[in-house]
Amino acid sequence: xxxxxxxxxxxxxxxxxxxxxxxxxxxxxxxxxxxxxxxxxxxxxxxxxxxxxxxxxxxxxxxxxxxxxxxxxxxxxxxxxxxxxxxxxxxxxxxxxxxxxxxxxxxxxxxxxxxxxxxxxxxxxxxxxxxxxxxxxxxxxxxxxxxxxxxxxxxxxxxxxxxxxxxxxxxxxxxxxxxxxxxxxxxxxxxxxxxxxxxxxxxxxxxxxxxxxxxxxxxxxxxxxxxxxxxxxxxxxxxxxxxxxxxxxxxxxxxxxx
Amino acid sequence: xxxxxxxxxxxxxxxxxxxxxxxxxxxxxxxxxxxxxxxxxxxxxxxxxxxxxxxxxxxxxxxxxxxxxxxxxxxxxxxxxxxxxxxxxxxxxxxxxxxxxxxxxxxxxxxxxxxxxxxxxxxxxxxxxxxxxxxxxxxxxxxxxxxxxxxxxxxxxxxxxxxxxxxxxxxxxxxxxxxxxxxxxxxxxxxxxxxxxxxxxxxxxxxxxxxxxxxxxxxxxxxxxxxxxxxxxxxxxxxxxxxxxxxxxxxxxxxxxxxxxxxxxxxxxxxxxxxxxxxxxxxxxxxxxxxxx
Amino acid sequence: xxxxxxxxxxxxxxxxxxxxxxxxxxxxxxxxxxxxxxxxxxxxxxxxxxxxxxxxxxxxxxxxxxxxxxxxxxxxxxxxxxxxxxxxxxxxxxxxxxxxxxxxxxxxxxxxxxxxxxxxxxxxxxxxxxxxxxxxxxxxxxxxxxxxxxxxxxxxxxxxxxxxxxxxxxxxxxxxxxxxxxxxxxxxxxxxxxxxxxxxxxxxxxxxxxxxxxxxxxxxxxxxxxxxxxxxxxxx
Numbered sequence: 209x210x211x212x213x214x215x216x217x218x219x220x221x222x223x224x225x226x227x228x229x230x231x232x233x234x235x236x237x238x239x240x241x242x243x244x245x246x247x248x249x250x251x252x253x254x255x256x257x258x259x260x261x262x263x264x265x266x267x268x269x270x271x272x273x274x275x276x277x278x279x280x281x282x283x284x285x286x287x288x289x290x291x292x293x294x295x296x297x298x299x300x301x302x303x304x305x306x307x308x309x310x311x312x313x314x315x316x317x318x319x320x321x322x323x324x325x326x327x328x329x330x331x332x333x334x335x336x337x338x339x340x341x342x343x344x345x346x347x348x349x350x351x352x353x354x355x356x357x358x359x360x361x362x363x364x365x366x367x368x369x370x371x372x373x374x375x376x377x378x379x380x381x382x383x384x385x386x387x388x389x390x391x392x393x394x395x396x397x398x399x400x401x402x403x404x405x406x407x408x409x410x411x412x413x414x415x416x417x418x419x420x421x422x423x424x425x426x427x428x429x430x431x432x433x434x435x436x437x438x439x440x441x442x443x444x445x446x447x448x449x450x451x452x453x454x455x456x457x458x459x460x461x462x463x464x465x466x
Numbered sequence: 467x468x469x470x471x472x473x474x475x476x477x478x479x480x481x482x483x484x485x486x487x488x489x490x491x492x493x494x495x496x497x498x499x500x501x502x503x504x505x506x507x508x509x510x511x512x513x514x515x516x517x518x519x520x521x522x523x524x525x526x527x528x529x530x531x532x533x534x535x536x537x538x539x540x541x542x543x544x545x546x547x548x549x550x551x552x553x554x555x556x557x558x559x560x561x562x563x564x565x566x567x568x569x570x571x572x573x574x575x576x577x578x579x580x581x582x583x584x585x586x587x588x589x590x591x592x593x594x595x596x597x598x599x600x601x602x603x604x605x606x607x608x609x610x611x612x613x614x615x616x617x618x619x620x621x622x623x624x625x626x627x628x629x630x631x632x633x634x635x636x637x638x639x640x641x642x643x644x645x646x647x648x649x650x651x652x653x654x655x656x657x658x659x660x661x662x663x664x665x666x667x668x669x670x671x672x673x674x675x676x677x678x679x680x681x682x683x684x685x686x687x688x689x690x691x692x693x694x695x696x697x698x699x700x701x702x703x704x705x706x707x708x709x710x711x712x713x714x715x716x717x718x719x720x721x722x723x724x725x726x727x728x729x730x731x732x733x734x735x736x737x738x739x740x741x742x743x744x745x746x747x748x749x750x751x752x753x754x755x756x757x758x759x
Numbered sequence: 760x761x762x763x764x765x766x767x768x769x770x771x772x773x774x775x776x777x778x779x780x781x782x783x784x785x786x787x788x789x790x791x792x793x794x795x796x797x798x799x800x801x802x803x804x805x806x807x808x809x810x811x812x813x814x815x816x817x818x819x820x821x822x823x824x825x826x827x828x829x830x831x832x833x834x835x836x837x838x839x840x841x842x843x844x845x846x847x848x849x850x851x852x853x854x855x856x857x858x859x860x861x862x863x864x865x866x867x868x869x870x871x872x873x874x875x876x877x878x879x880x881x882x883x884x885x886x887x888x889x890x891x892x893x894x895x896x897x898x899x900x901x902x903x904x905x906x907x908x909x910x911x912x913x914x915x916x917x918x919x920x921x922x923x924x925x926x927x928x929x930x931x932x933x934x935x936x937x938x939x940x941x942x943x944x945x946x947x948x949x950x951x952x953x954x955x956x957x958x959x960x961x962x963x964x965x966x967x968x969x970x971x972x973x974x975x976x977x978x979x980x981x982x983x984x985x986x987x988x989x990x991x992x993x994x995x
Contacts, residue, residue: 238848289612296614311599314624321623326616332626332692354627396869403868425868429847443822443847450824454780461781 212274214239214379214412215260220269222255229255231436233269239379242406242413244427244444246420246459252436253416254304254384260414261301261382262291273298276379297327300373300381300411304388306365309372310357316343316368317353323376342371346401363394367401374409381406383415387422399425420463424448432456475522476554481505485523485678489669492680497642498610499593504676514547515673517570517589524585524669525551525568530558532566537574537715537732544572561735573636575657577714577736580666582683588651590672593679595639595649615647618690626695635700641688642681650687656699656715661687704729709740710747767834767936767967768797768820774828775815788991789815790827795986799935802958802968802981807988813971814863816988817938820969821860822850833857833936855883859934861942865925867914873899874909877927884932898931899924902953918945923954930957937961939970943977955980 213236220233230252237243245253258264260271262283271283275298283291295301303309310319320339321329329335340350346367348360357365366386373381386402387395403426406413415426423430423444430447432440432455440453451457475482481503488502507515525531531551535544539561547570548559560566563576570587580586596606599617609615618639625632638655642648650661651670661668661681668681681687691697705712707728714736716729730747731737775790789812797803805813818824819831819842826843833840835857840849854860859880868876877895882888899909902923908916913924922945929937939958943951958981962968972978978985 241848288608292612292614296616311620313599314620315627317627318620318624322616322620325619325623326614328616330619330691330693332623333694335623335692336627400868400870424866428851442825443850445823446825446847449818450777452778452825457780 213237214274216270216272217260218270218272220256220259220271221267222252222259222264223267228252228436230259230266233431233433233436233438235431235438235441237380237412237414239412240407240410241429242415242427244423244430245414245416245433246418246423246430247433248418248459251433253433255436256433257382257384257414257416261299262295263301273380296323297376298379300376300378302366302369302373302381302383302386304385306357306362306369309369310365312357314356315354316348316357316360319357319368320353320371320375323372327376338375339371342375343368345374345405346371347397361394363390363398366390366398370402370405374405374411377409378411381411381413383413385417386415387417387419395422402426420448420459432459472554474527474555475525476508476550477505477519477522481519482523485519488678489520489523489680492669492678493667493682495646496681496685497646497648497679499677499679501676502678504673507673508550509546511674512591513543514570514572514589516671516675516678517572517587517673518547518550518671519673520587520669520671520678521551521568521570522554524587525555525557527555527557529555529567530560530565532560532563532569532735533571534569534574534576534733534735535572537576537717538734540734561738563733563735573652573654574715574732575653575660577711577731577733578739579660580664582665584666586664586666586668588653588668588670590649590651590670590677591674593649593670593672593675593677595647610646613645615641618647619692622690622692622695626692632691632695632697638697639690641686641690643685644688647690648679648681648687654700654715655689655697658687658689658697659699663687702729705747706731706737706740707747709737709745711737711740711745764798764800765834766796766798766839768795768969769832769839770795770816770820770829771831772829773816773819773826773831775812775819775824776827790819790988791991792829793988794829797936797967797969799965799967800962801983802962802970803984803986804970804972804978804982805988806978806985808990811988811990813988814940817860817940817969817971820936821858821938822854823860855880857934858936858938859929859932860938861926861929861940863941863944865913865921865928867912867921869914870912872910873904873913873916873924876913876924877931880928880932894931895927898927901957902927903950919947919950922946923950926954926957930961933961933964933966935966937966937968937970939968939972941971941973944973951977 215237218234220230222230233256247253259266266284272280273283274280317339320342321335324335324338339353343350343353348364348367357368387398417423427444430444431438434455440447440456447456448460451460484503488500492500507518533544533548535541551557552559563578568585572589594606596609600606622632636654637649637652638658640648640650663684665683667683670679689697702716706716708730711731714731714733717732718727718729720727771794773790773793777787779785805816807813819826822842831842835853874892874895877899878891881891881894904923913921926942943954955977
């Protein structure tokens with residue numbers, strides 16, 4: 209592990225017309241680290257993720273990513289070709305809605321194999337072998353690899369997305385509300401799985417969630433966002449147990465405890 | 467003489483220049499789909515309007531034209547297009563592949579190896595190979611530009627995992643000059659290898675979709691496949707019932723309602739030449755001979 | 760026990776005030792000008808009436824609370840590191856390699872077995888999975904958690920069992936610094952003795968221990984020194 213961050217975001221901003229979605233967001237992310245971005249709906253956390261993931265062009269700011277080769281690239285300033293190539297080969301993006309993150313017209317195996325083919329995999333047997341291993345890793349029976357994702361439950365679809373996004377061994381995985389809309393028991397299983405896989409793969413992750421419990425369980429560090437700004441940042445347990453900002457205190461005090 | 471009131475080749479000279487510019491651009495960037503201002507032609511879309519416009523733009527008084535449809539010179543579509551150019555250009559026509567300087571084709575490549583200087587014009591219904599997985603034209607253009615072609619193999623993968631083999635039998639996607647993925651128009655995959663380093667110039671016209679693309683002579687055209695599932699072409703147990711050829715693409719011809727059938731060369735000129743050279747097939751009843759009796 | 764004592768925890772004029780923004784920004788002063796040190800091989804027990812900030816001291820040293828004022832430094836890989844100035848990453852590294860913190864309650868993780876809960880800090884330090892699980896099993900065994908429970912998630916355990924898993928998780932690793940917040944609170948006499956034995960062993964191998972212990976007998980069993988926290992008047 210090196211002391212250099214894998215990602216350095218500075219001054220990221222995005223507005224939709226006159227509505228500011230993200231303002232001056234800066235943070236660093238180190239290899240193997242999980243960063244949670246929390247805040248209520250409309251706080252700008254999903255816009256932040258979409259800017260990082262190349263879905264939305266930011267208005268300002270820099271997103272400097274350290275590639276496997278050691279080269280540091282500002283993804284905002286890079287050509288679209290380079291940006292898309294890097295995002296494809298070295299990043300993953302688990303979308304909130306599996307319909308955005310999966311291809312529903314092809315089998316589960318094809319969904320997991322596609323990123324490998326996208327980076328040049330041309331051996332059917334190897335691609336299928338990897339897909340089978342990753343389905344197993346996300347606790348989907350490899351015997352179902354030729355089934356369509358639409359025949360899977362919501363939790364399975366999310367796990368399939370995770371397999372699809374980890375199969376290329378990315379350096380960074382973005383996750384947008386990965387447990388949103390799932391039953392509590394399914395959530396627990398998914399969280400445990402994400403926690404384990406992220407650690408085993410040594411991948412750095414940015415997890416957007418409105419659920420502080422998810423943040424507590426998954427994240428080393430946390431950003432608290434409100435009205436497009438980061439109001440507080442720090443170690444997850446520190447922010448949750450000793451929140452300084454009024455908004456963080458409000459969030460923490462609003463959590464239902466069992 | 468050309469028909470009164472019509473310009474040579476039906477299209478006006480400005481239009482021909484526009485199409486030629488598109489062709490030149492296509493030749494310069496092999497496999498790249500060049501948009502062009504496709505004109506209304508005196509026949510419906512799907513009947514070869516793209517191919518006709520290309521032919522009209524490149525044909526000259528000294529050319530000899532051959533038109534085939536599914537390999538045959540004598541089908542309605544081929545006859546109509548050939549007659550169209552006779553009326554509009556008064557050019558010589560032929561059914562002989564070797565004698566033609568321009569061959570307009572629908573769904574086949576002649577069996578005879580084409581020579582330098584010849585032009586093969588394909589009629590293309592759908593030019594975009596990425597369409598089945600990405601309906602947005604803006605996105606497919608970007609995918610071509612950035613060479614994001616991984617998804618093409620997803621279709622092959624899906625074929626193999628679901629059907630045990632690649633089931634695409636015609637219009638098989640190819641990589642042109644190591645750069646652009648291209649639909650070769652609905653030719654059988656049997657013909658796909660003929661495109662590779664072909665001596666003739668290959669031009670593709672899609673009239674409804676307003677796209678022209680090209681493969682210059684001696685350009686690499688490689689079908690997509692997997693290392694462990696290599697591209698293969700169709701084979702037949704039979705030889706051609708008429709000429710005995712074993713290496714050509716065969717059509718199954720149903721002879722009557724008692725189930726009698728025979729297999730004959732799809733390329734009528736190829737078959738004819740072989741018979742003239744004395745080759746004979748032995749399989750199946752031969753309606754030509756029956757008719758002669 | 761090492762002969763040359765080394766300062767492992769240095770607290771100077773620590774202050775901590777909580778500002779409750781949701782209650783009209785009322786300020787709750789918990790600590791003021793609190794200083795102390797802990798050296799290797801020491802087990803210092805904090806004494807004070809409940810609600811006087813004993814846990815706050817431990818949480819400040821563990822990095823769970825931000826340093827309100829003053830200075831808290833811990834020896835991490837030979838160097839004294841000022842926690843108020845340390846980056847979150849440094850604090851994470853200190854927690855991984857230097858400080859073991861036994862909180863009052865085990866924060867259970869859904870679906871993770873007791874054995875893996877205990878093995879986790881070892882694995883985070885790079886101990887191979889098999890060895891980490893073996894050491895975790897040994898520690899659970901010493902704390903009388905029967906092997907048939909190891910594969911179950913601790914969420915289903917009793918309070919005393921959960922607390923022993925919590926202790927095993929920290930004591931399975933030979934941290935140079937241990938922070939113990941009521942480790943024996945919910946244990947019966949037999950299990951309390953087991954835990955105190957382990958704490959004594961840790962002290963004897965040279966760990967610097969800062970503990971909050973509720974009952975007099977436990978304190979007497981492990982403490983080498985006491986520090987008394989004077990209560991502050993509650994500020995309005």
